[in-house]
Amino acid sequence: MARDLVYTGFMSLDGVVDSPGGTAEGHRSGGWVFDTEFVAEAYSLKAEEIEETSALMFGRRSYEAFAPFWPGSEDHVAYKDLPKYVVSSSLADDALVQDWGTTTILRSTDDVAELKQGEGGAIFIHGSAELARRLSDADLIDRYNLLVFPVLLGAGKSLFSTADRDIQKLHLRESASYSNGVTKLLYEVVR
Structure with missing residues (x-):
């Protein structure tokens, strides 16, 4: 049985996932x-x-942003x-943070597909918009766990690709809305 690959993240209403936690990540409206x-x-979804x-799982840039602080x-x-798995063609082994569990560098989308076929539970992708788009286009993401915030950012990294591809249907597994305008949307990819 294949492992589920789950993208989890904060997203603006217009689909931007760029810099939710602060300007250090690069977006002019960072920290939104x-x-x-x-x-x-x-935020109960995060505890669940x-x-x-x-x-x-992280892309290289998200790993480099989180690794100095999360441990x-x-x-x-x-x-x-x-x-932890970092998908990068350029990250060197000696750039990995120590004392944060076992970290493996995966060099390609094919490596991610192979990992999914192994034993174990769900793998969660944090941040890593570019990686998520690449893996979605390769039909490797199984679920999206999104907290959608009531803001429009207009520009920034989007979770979803604009590539011309076949339709990908999603099944709404769970949803909830909260008094602050945040909406929880949990989708499974229909195959």
Whole structure:
């Protein structure tokens, strides 16, 4: 049985996933998640995901953004010892962060497809919009766990590709809306 590959992330209403946590990630409106009133229940999805996550996956840029902070973060302590995979053709082995569990560099989409065929539970992709688009175009993503925020950013990295491809149908597995305008949308890819 193949492992599920799940993209999880914060997204603006116009589909931008760029820099939700701050300007250091590069977007001029970075930190847009914090402009929305904090309602704890709107983030309950993140706690639910921790229970299901058996491994993490990142693109190189997201790995380089998260790796200096997540190993010592109280909010991410549950991820510390989980296996991590970084999909990059350029990241060197000596650039990997120590004391953050086993990290493996995958060099291609084919490597990701092979990993999915192995034993284990769900692999969650955090950040990594470019990687998510590439893996979606290769039909490797199985689910999308999205928290959609009531903002329009107009520009930035989009989760979804604009490539001309065959229709990809999704099944709404779960949804909820919260008093701060955030909407939870959990979709399964229909194959």
